[in-house]
Amino acid sequence: MPLTDVAVIAVDGVAPFELGLLCEAFGLDRRDHGVPLLDFAVCTEGARPVRSSMGFSLQVEHGLDRAASADLVAVPAMPKGQAPSDAVLEVLVAAHDRGARVMSVCSGAFALGHAGLLDGRECTTHWMYTDELAHRFPAATVVPEVLYVDSGPVVTGAGSAAGLDAALHVWRQEYGAAVASTIARRAVVPPHRDGGQAQYIARAVPECAADTLGPLLSWMQENLADDLAVETLARRAHMSPRTFARRFRDETGTTPHQWVTRHRVAAAEELLERTDQPVERIAAEVGFGNAAALRHHFTRVRGVSPQSYRRQFAC
Structure with a gap:
């Protein structure tokens, strides 16, 4: 029920x-x-x-x-x-x-x-x-x-x-x-916030000359099907991969890989609910590449397979 x-x-x-x-x-x-x-x-x-x-x-x-x-x-x-x-x-x-x-x-x-x-x-x-x-x-x-x-x-x-x-x-x-x-x-809130409350615990502000990652996060959200590897994102942010990964965790409370995976799963949820596209096509559209990768990550995050999710929540 x-x-x-x-x-x-x-x-x-x-x-x-x-x-x-x-x-x-x-x-x-x-x-x-x-x-x-x-x-x-x-x-x-x-x-x-x-x-x-x-x-x-x-x-x-x-x-x-x-x-x-x-x-x-x-x-x-x-x-x-x-x-x-x-x-x-x-x-x-x-x-x-x-x-x-x-x-x-x-x-x-x-x-x-x-x-x-x-x-x-x-x-x-x-x-x-x-x-x-x-x-x-x-x-x-x-x-x-x-x-x-x-x-x-x-x-x-x-x-x-x-x-x-x-x-x-x-x-x-x-x-x-x-x-x-x-x-x-x-x-007027995000449907899912990334990271955890560790990012809100009072602590010294780390020294970092980089600008906020907000614009990059928006670009990532709009381009989930692109190559979003740390090295690629670091180049886009004009940082070394190590500095970028540290800065990313400071600002979001999670790793780039976890952030990308969760947002790709969220995008897949919307498509599974609102469209009748095959799972293979959805996997490509959200950046997982193939149905097997989508099933793996989707099941790990949501606890059910994409097909089971669609049967339960399809509009």
């Missing part, structure tokens, strides 16, 4: 930005752009006003019983110094046990940890809190350098805006790349 029903749990001290991200991602009516309308609600224990972390209150109309029907139960950033109430923890565990997705944004991961849902799983949170999360929940495997982690039914987003990356990932898994891209365009 595809995702149709989303409940977001708000507790006292909820961060309004992260709560707003979840409302933006799952609560808006975008049917005029071909996006399915979800049954969406914010809920809390006792259906009462909830104090935000910014000094104002929110009137929440739904109690925690609203989450009983949800396919996705999400927790935005919340105070990490104390466990949620037993009632909230019971809702999270019940959602997991019935097979629903459970998602956290930023410090919301601590609520999932208190519920025992991170035990034996990879997960993440804001880079400022990853050490604390690992210390408090040693049975979890905390991955500090990523924007989000999808560990089966449990999805954890890193700090703040990474919650939108995680939400777009859920949309992509449920309804395909075209729907996720539509939502991203409405929100």
Whole structure:
């Protein structure tokens, strides 16, 4: 069954930005752009006003019983110094046990940890809190350098805006790349950000006289079928291959090869959904060269073959 029903749990001290991200991602009516309308609600224990972390209150109309029907139960950033109430923890565990997705944004991961849902799983949170999360929940495997982690039914987003990356990932898994891209365009964000939160950790600015790689990245996106080897890109950027590779990782948080592969897979997703072109032709158009290479990279990134993806998401 595809995702149709989303409940977001708000507790006292909820961060309004992260709560707003979840409302933006799952609560808006975008049917005029071909996006399915979800049954969406914010809920809390006792259906009462909830104090935000910014000094104002929110009137929440739904109690925690609203989450009983949800396919996705999400927790935005919340105070990490104390466990949620037993009632909230019971809702999270019940959602997991019935097979629903459970998602956290930023410090919301601590609520999932208190519920025992991170035990034996990879997960993440804001880079400022990853050490604390690992210390408090040693049975979890905390991955500090990523924007989000999808560990089966449990999805954890890193700090703040990474919650939108995680939400777009859920949309992509449920309804395909075209729907996720539509939502991203409405929100004026990229449908998939490369790299991870390591690029946002405070550190000394490296000495480098090179200009930003933004124009080159745009050119790469528009010319995926071209030769995009490091040596070729380095010449275009007027750098040595070693300097280019280092600069690329500093600016994007990933390697040139990983960046190119992911964008080629994303382009293949769009073509598989929107056209009936054979896989061999799509492989050539996005730069993989042949169907075997496309199948290899597509399956490694998406977990399914191109043909299976097309059967599921073709328009």
